[in-house]
Amino acid sequence: ETGVTQTPRHLVMGMTNKKSLKCEQHLGHNAMYWYKQSAKKPLELMFVYSLEERVENNSVPSRFSPECPNSSHLFLHLHTLQPEDSALYLCASSPRVAGGGETQYFGPGTRLLVL
Amino acid sequence: AQKVTQAQTEISVVEKEDVTLDCVYETRDTTYYLFWYKQPPSGELVFLIRRNSFDEQNEISGRYSWNFQKSTSSFNFTITASQVVDSAVYFCALSETMNYGGSQGNLIFGKGTKLSVKP
Numbered sequence A: 001e002t003g004v005t006q007t008p009r010h011l012v013m014g015m016t017n018k019k020s021l022k023c024e025q026h027l028g029h030n031a032m033y034w035y036k037q038s039a040k041k042p043l044e045l046m047f048v049y050s051l052e053e054r055v056e057n058n059s060v061p062s063r064f065s066p067e068c069p070n071s072s073h074l075f076l077h078l079h080t081l082q083p084e085d086s087a088l089y090l091c092a093s094s095p096r097v098a099g100g101g102e103t104q105y106f107g108p109g110t111r112l113l114v115l
Numbered sequence B: 001a002q003k004v005t006q007a008q009t010e011i012s013v014v015e016k017e018d019v020t021l022d023c024v025y026e027t028r029d030t031t032y033y034l035f036w037y038k039q040p041p042s043g044e045l046v047f048l049i050r051r052n053s054f055d056e057q058n059e060i061s062g063r064y065s066w067n068f069q070k071s072t073s074s075f076n077f078t079i080t081a082s083q084v085v086d087s088a089v090y091f092c093a094l095s096e097t098m099n100y101g102g103s104q105g106n107l108i109f110g111k112g113t114k115l116s117v118k119p
Helices: none
Strands: A004-007 A010-013 A018-025 A031-037 A044-050 A053-057 A064-070 A073-079 A087-094 A110-114 B010-014 B019-021 B032-039 B046-052 B059-061 B064-069 B074-079 B088-096 B107-109 B113-118
Touching (some): A004 A087, A010 A018, A018 A031, A053 A064, B010 B019, B032 B074, B046 B059, B046 B064
Parallel strands (some): B010 B113
Antiparallel strands (some): A018 A073, A087 A110, B019 B074, B032 B046, B032 B088, B059 B064
16 A cells, blocks of 8 residues: 555445544655545645644544544544535645645545435 | 635636646745645545745646746646646645744645546
C-alpha cells in the first residue's frame, strides 16, 4: 500500500449505530487530519493530530470522536449521527503541522450516508 | 471574509480547448503558501502544486501551468489542450504561517471549480 488509505470507502448507517472510519498513511508523516466535505460546502477541517496528540478540534459535535494510536493510523468513531452528517470524510497527512506550508496528501475518502 | 475565492463554480469546455481556473486569495501574511488540488469523481484530492509567496515564477508541468501574481493576489491555473480525463473539481488553497485565530498551517480551501471536458 502506498500513500493514504481509508476504509471503508462507503458506509450506510442508521442514526443509532456506532461505526468507525479508519485511515492509514504510509508516507512516514507526523501529522494527520480529518476533513468533512458536504455537498455545496467548502472542505471543513475537523481534527488535527501531530505525533498522536490532538492539536486542533474545530467545534466538532461530540458524536464524532477521533483517535490516533500512532502516527500512521487515525480513526473517526461515529455514534448517534444525524442525517445531516452524511458527507464525504477525507483523511490527510503531512510531514509536520506547525509553521504552515506543509503539503497535505489525501486519502480517497469514505462516503457516509446516515439514514 | 472569504480567504480563497474561486469565482467560477462550473466550467464546461470541449476537448482540446485551453481553460483557465481562477483563484484569488486574501491574507495579511508576508510568507504564505498556495496550493492546487484536483478531485476526480472518485473523491480523492490529488495534490498538483505548492507555491510559496516569494516565488513568483510561473510554473509549467506538461499541459498544466500556473500564473502567480502577487500584485493581484491571484494564483490561476491553466490547462492547455484539455482532455476528458481533466474533468474534476479543482480546489485552490492557502496556508498561512502566522497564527490568526488558530489558522496557522491549516489549509484554507476555496469552494472549488467543477470542470467538465466534453469529447
